[in-house]
Amino acid sequence: MPAVTVLIPARNAAATLAQTLDSLAAQTFRDFDVLLVDDASTDGTAALADSYAGRLPVRVLPLATNQGVAGALNQGLARIDSPLVARLDADDLARADRLEQQVAFLQQHADVAACSSAMELFYPEGDQASQVLHKPLTDAAIKTALVQYCALSHPACMLRRSYFDTVGLYDPALDFAEDYDLWCRGALQGQVFANLPEPLTRYRQHRGQVAQQKRQLQYERDLQVKRRYIAALLGEASCGHLPEFFHLLSQFTSREVAAQVLAQSMPLLLRLGRRVADPALYDSLVAQCVARHLVA
Numbered sequence: 001m002p003a004v005t006v007l008i009p010a011r012n013a014a015a016t017l018a019q020t021l022d023s024l025a026a027q028t029f030r031d032f033d034v035l036l037v038d039d040a041s042t043d044g045t046a047a048l049a050d051s052y053a054g055r056l057p058v059r060v061l062p063l064a065t066n067q068g069v070a071g072a073l074n075q076g077l078a079r080i081d082s083p084l085v086a087r088l089d090a091d092d093l094a095r096a097d098r099l100e101q102q103v104a105f106l107q108q109h110a111d112v113a114a115c116s117s118a119m120e121l122f123y124p125e126g127d128q129a130s131q132v133l134h135k136p137l138t139d140a141a142i143k144t145a146l147v148q149y150c151a152l153s154h155p156a157c158m159l160r161r162s163y164f165d166t167v168g169l170y171d172p173a174l175d176f177a178e179d180y181d182l183w184c185r186g187a188l189q190g191q192v193f194a195n196l197p198e199p200l201t202r203y204r205q206h207r208g209q210v211a212q213q214k215r216q217l218q219y220e221r222d223l224q225v226k227r228r229y230i231a232a233l234l235g236e237a238s239c240g241h242l243p244e245f246f247h248l249l250s251q252f253t254s255r256e257v258a259a260q261v262l263a264q265s266m267p268l269l270l271r272l273g274r275r276v277a278d279p280a281l282y283d284s285l286v287a288q289c290v291a292r293h294l295v296a
Helices: 014-025 045-050 068-077 098-108 139-145 162-167 178-188 215-234 242-246 255-273 279-295
Strands: 004-010 032-039 058-063 084-087 112-122 131-133 158-160 192-204
Touching: 004 014, 004 068, 004 098, 014 032, 014 045, 032 045, 032 068, 045 058, 058 068, 068 178, 084 098, 098 112, 098 158, 098 192, 112 162, 112 178, 131 192, 139 178, 139 192, 139 279, 158 162, 162 178, 178 192, 178 215, 215 242, 215 255, 242 255, 242 279, 255 279
Parallel strands: 004 032, 004 084, 032 058, 112 192
Antiparallel strands: 084 158, 112 131, 112 158
């Protein structure tokens, strides 16, 4: 059994998959295999993955029907026995030392259940310069930031396989926000998180991304996850308008409406501030939201 299994869901990914697998073939850490879940592709995705058998220990799990990212990941997890699972998408690239760095970190921090990292956003068309996406580093900051956004980058993450035994699998009903939901559920159950500061994964930016095609659906499911997480932190059935207040894409119809929402939400905002793990970060997030809704 390898120490790490790299789990890749793929649907019609033949155009980019070779670069992804090349990046894995170049890893400095070698005790790993790759499980590619072919989510009912109609192109040459499976054949391309099979062609790497001499360079990489690749297994292909073909699915007869399209199950979406969450469903494909769950199918893959059912076939993984490795103690560590590294996520990577079929159009992204792993830096050569990614697995080595994450394995070393998890070996040194036995309490950490999931370790992600910064990501380099790159534009293969060359129309924009690459940029680095940073996220909070500490467990307290990550759990606090979850009230506003997905604070661990899913395609850059390495998790202990036991995380899923404790927290549960991905929720297919929350496709497009399945990772955000997974982190929020883990946070509420006391799982410990970390982000490494270096960009160990290169994240491809292109017009065909789910975030572009399904933006409204992603927005709605993101709000659904926020409602559950914030309400659980508050110990209440309802969290009022706090999810809309925190969401980075929410826009109220006017400043007057935004002011009314803020006034109505103030008791809950103050109560939530006493429940989060990093009050200073929370205050900063609230201040940014106030400025965005009322000042900008």
